[in-house]
Structure formats: structure tokens, C-alpha cells
Amino acid sequence: MSHSLLIISRQAPWAGPGAREALDIALAGGAFDLPVGMLFLDDGVLQLALGQAPQAVQQKDLTANLQALPMFGVESLYACAHSLALRGLHETALEVERLDGDGLRALIDRYDQVITL
Amino acid sequence: MKFAIALFSPPSAPSSRRALRFAEAALHGGHEIVRLFFYADGVHSASGNIVSPQDETDVARQWREFVTSNGLDGVVCIAAALRRGVLDEQEARRYERQAANLPAPWVLSGLGQLHEAAQLADRLICFGGD
Numbered sequence: 001m002s003h004s005l006l007i008i009s010r011q012a013p014w015a016g017p018g019a020r021e022a023l024d025i026a027l028a029g030g031a032f033d034l035p036v037g038m039l040f041l042d043d044g045v046l047q048l049a050l051g052q053a054p055q056a057v058q059q060k061d062l063t064a065n066l067q068a069l070p071m072f073g074v075e076s077l078y079a080c081a082h083s084l085a086l087r088g089l090h091e092t093a094l095e096v097e098r099l100d101g102d103g104l105r106a107l108i109d110r111y112d113q114v115i116t117l
Numbered sequence: 118m119k120f121a122i123a124l125f126s127p128p129s130a131p132s133s134r135r136a137l138r139f140a141e142a143a144l145h146g147g148h149e150i151v152r153l154f155f156y157a158d159g160v161h162s163a164s165g166n167i168v169s170p171q172d173e174t175d176v177a178r179q180w181r182e183f184v185t186s187n188g189l190d191g192v193v194c195i196a197a198a199l200r201r202g203v204l205d206e207q208e209a210r211r212y213e214r215q216a217a218n219l220p221a222p223w224v225l226s227g228l229g230q231l232h233e234a235a236q237l238a239d240r241l242i243c244f245g246g247d
Contacts, residue, residue: 003236021157021197028228034236113241117125117157 004035006111009044013054013062019047022117023065030072037076037111038069039104040096045083048092063093078107119149121238123231125245127161128176136244137180144187152190152234155223157245160198163191166218184222192234195225 007026011018022044029036040048047062054061069077081098084090099107108114120143126132143150155163162177169175184191198219199208205225209217219225235241 003241005232005235005241017197017200018157024196025156025228025231029232032229032232034232113235115123115241115243116245 002034003112004037004110005029005113005115006037006039006108008039008041008108008114008116009047010042010116012043012046013052014057014059015043018117019044019062020065022115023062023069025115025117026069026074027065027072030069030074033073035076036074037078037107038074039099039107040077040079040083041104042080042083043087045079045087045089045092048079048084048094048096049087049089050091050093052093066094069094078103080104118240119151119238121151121154121231121234121241123154123156123234123241123243124159124162125157125243126247127158128164128167128180130158130247132244132246133159133162133176133180134174136242137176137183139242139244141183150187150189151237152192152230153184154192154194154231154234156194156197156228156231158201159245160193160201160203163193163198163223164203164218165220166216181220181222189222191223192226192230193219193223194231195227198225 009022013019026038077096079096081100124136167177203219204217205219206217
């Protein structure tokens with residue numbers, strides 16, 4: 001059986017290539033039909049914000065790529081509820097399951113392997 | 118045990134050195150390293166253009182020597198490397214850049230190599246941050 005992999009994305013979308021590079025691992029895993037999940041944590045939840053204007057800081061819009069995750073078979077998508085609340089994010093651009101501390105612990109425990117970027 | 122090792126930090130970060138010491142200890146302990154995969158800023162740890170002062174540790178050189186002397190599979194992510202200016206001869210020619218700075222034994226390849234390594238290994242060990 002395949003090892004499952006959780007990718008924890010902790011970078012804001014404008015903070016350098018980290019957000020993009022975490023997403024690319026997830027998309028590649030999906031393309032290979034591997035059991036991949038993605039957790040948005042800390043500043044990583046800012047990738048989920050609605051109404052982003054990345055062009056204003058000469059960046060590409062990551063939202064469309066994030067929305068490709070389910071099409072690549074990556075449907076296990078999570079966000080840290082505390083990280084969202086701290087940043088005042090209520091609605092998100094992508095459907096994610098919101099987890100509290102216990103939920104996060106159980107999630108990380110459930111996956112065979114974890115990559116944090 | 119079979120390890121896959123992923124590195125996300127440049128050679129100036131303690132975690133690059135820590136990853137190398139871990140890899141050395143793994144082999145010393147009789148374990149196998151199925152692949153090293155350098156991603157994100159970790160691609161700088163494979164650069165052949167780093168010049169360290171004589172009395173400082175040259176981690177990129179140590180990585181190169183470690184991979185060569187143990188005949189390991191050392192893979193650098195091509196997308197992460199290109200955007201950070203880490204190119205082998207072929208990519209330097211392709212993009213008409215003046216210099217190649219990714220010497221053997223490093224090989225440029227894609228993220229499929231990370232996933233394959235994670236599947237082949239018993240454990241995936243990642244080193245990132247500081």
C-alpha cells in the first residue's frame with residue numbers, strides 16, 4: 001500500500017516561492033495517484049483568502065492553482081481554525097476542513113509522512 | 118531501515134549541516150539512503166559555486182563528496198533550481214546562461230523523484246528552516 005503524505009503549507013502567498021512549492025508537491029502527488037493531503041497552517045492560511053490582488057505586488061495568483069487540487073485527486077484539504085481566526089479569515093477560497101488543536105494532532109498522526117514548507 | 122532524505126535549506130543554514138550529519142550517521146549505522154532530494158532553498162546546498170573561507174566548513178562541498186564517495190542518488194529539483202540559478206551544463210546551454218554550477222554527482226529532475234523516494238523508503242526525513 002502507498003505511504004500517505006501530508007503537506008503542511010505555512011507560507012503566505014506573497015512570502016516567496018514557499019507556498020507555490022508546497023502546492024507543487026501536492027499536485028505532483030495527486031498526478032501520481034498517491035494519497036496526499038494538504039494542511040494550511042500559520043501564514044499558510046492566507047493562501048485561502050478571498051479577494052486577493054497579487055498583481056499589485058507583481059505576483060501570480062495562486063488561487064486558481066489551489067482550486068486545481070481536487071482535479072488532481074487531492075481532496076483531503078485542511079486548515080488550522082486558530083490560524084484562520086487569528087487572521088480574521090472566515091470564508092475561504094477553497095473548501096477545507098477546519099481543525100482545532102486536537103484535530104491537528106490526530107491529522108498529523110494519521111499520515112505516514114509529513115513535509116512542512 | 119531505508120531512508121529518503123529531503124533538504125529545504127541552503128548550506129549556510131544549520132539544518133543543511135544537520136541533514137548531512139544525519140545522513141552520515143544513517144549509513145554508519147548500516148541503514149540505506151534510497152535518495153537525497155534537495156528542494157526549495159535546499160538546491161543551494163548542491164551548488165558548486167560556493168566559496169567558503171578556509172577556516173569555515175564548506176557544507177556544499179561536503180555534501181558533494183558524501184554523495185560521490187557513497188555512490189548515492191542525489192537529486193535536485195529542476196523547477197526549484199532553475200528559479201534560484203542552480204543550473205547544470207545542459208540547462209545553462211538551454212537557457213543561454215553564462216555558467217553552470219551544478220556539478221556531478223547531482224542530477225536535476227522533477228518532484229516525481231521525491232514522491233518515488235518517499236514510497237520506496239521506510240521513513241522520509243525532512244530538514245528545513247534553520
